[in-house]
Amino acid sequence: MKEYGFNTTLLHGTEETNPFGATQVPVYQSSAFRHDTAEELEKIFANKRAGYSYTRINNPTVEAFEKRMTKLEGGVGSVACASGMAALTMALMNILRSGDHVVAAAGLYGETVYFEV
Incomplete structure (x- = not known):
């Protein structure tokens, strides 16, 4: 190829x-x-x-x-999402468990600061 x-x-x-x-x-x-x-x-x-x-x-x-x-x-796979919030939800729910916390910059995408698992 x-x-x-x-x-x-x-x-x-x-x-x-x-x-x-x-x-x-x-x-x-x-x-x-x-x-x-x-x-x-x-x-x-x-x-x-x-x-x-x-x-x-x-x-x-x-x-x-x-x-x-x-x-x-240069990855092994990708998943397209319908929105930025959908992409963040998929990414975060993949690694977080109930009760976990995320430390992130204040400029994080949209309503992500209110996201709860």
């Missing part, structure tokens, strides 16, 4: 995130995706098979964005 520089990856993705060489990935505006059997959909919901079921869970457009961000950041 050809490796691109940072700016090219930023603009065009990689062969993995953009296999057809388009300068933009398509925007899938579908809310749901067709499956041949209920069993196939069940495997997707159970994370036993790759695929898409419902756009609010994942879709090809969001997945292309996540893969591109992972590549740009």
